Amino acid sequence: MAITWALTFDCNAPVEQANFWKVALDYVDAPPPPGFSSWGDWLIKCDVPEDEWNDGAVICDPTGDGPQISMLRVPEGKTAKNxxxxxxxxxxxxxxxxxxxxxxxxxxxxxxxxxxxxELERHFINGELDHVVLADPEGNEFCVV
Structure with missing residues (x-):
């Protein structure tokens, strides 16, 4: 059996990053974990200090097919190419x-x-556009292919 996995973006503004990637991927806000009526209830149960409640955001594929993606606030900014x-x-x-x-x-x-x-770069094959390299609002590179 394959391991269940998720993708995590380190970032400075988790909610803003989550909002960007929801549009990019046609994702939605992730529901709270099973057994919890809200993320607030889960944060309380896990003893997360209230001043850290906005340090993360979670989005998911509404069909359940794609991986869950978390945004996690970190103090440092991006410093090198992905x-x-x-x-x-x-x-x-x-x-x-x-x-x-x-x-x-x-x-x-x-x-x-x-x-x-x-927009960072455009790549062409035989003179025709093949893909565009973009950076998200915090500088993480990705391709539109």
Whole structure:
């Protein structure tokens, strides 16, 4: 049996990062753990000091297929290029008609730049757009493919 896993982003503004990635991935706020009617109830049960309640945020795939993603406040900022990144596969593969892939990539990249992402690079194959490298509002690189 495979191990259940989640992805965690270290960040300075967990709620803002969660809001960005909810749009990027079509995710939603994660419900509280089973047996709890709210995240506040869970935080109290786990003896988390009230001044730390905004130090994290959790989002999930509404279908339950994708991994849960947590945002965790840390004091330091990002200092180097990611060694791992997400590919948002909105183009649906290189076997798709080029004009449709490019349209999907451009639309998603534009939507995310309107939410605070920055464009870092564009990559082309045979003169056609293949993918766009963006950075989220805290500088984490990812690709729109």
């Amino acid at each position: 060694r791992i990144h997400l590919d948002l596969k909105v183009g649906l593969g290189r076997d798709q008609p080029t004009h449709l892939r490019q349209q999907r990539i451009e639309e998603k990249a534009g939507q995310l730049m309107n939410l605070g992402a920055s």
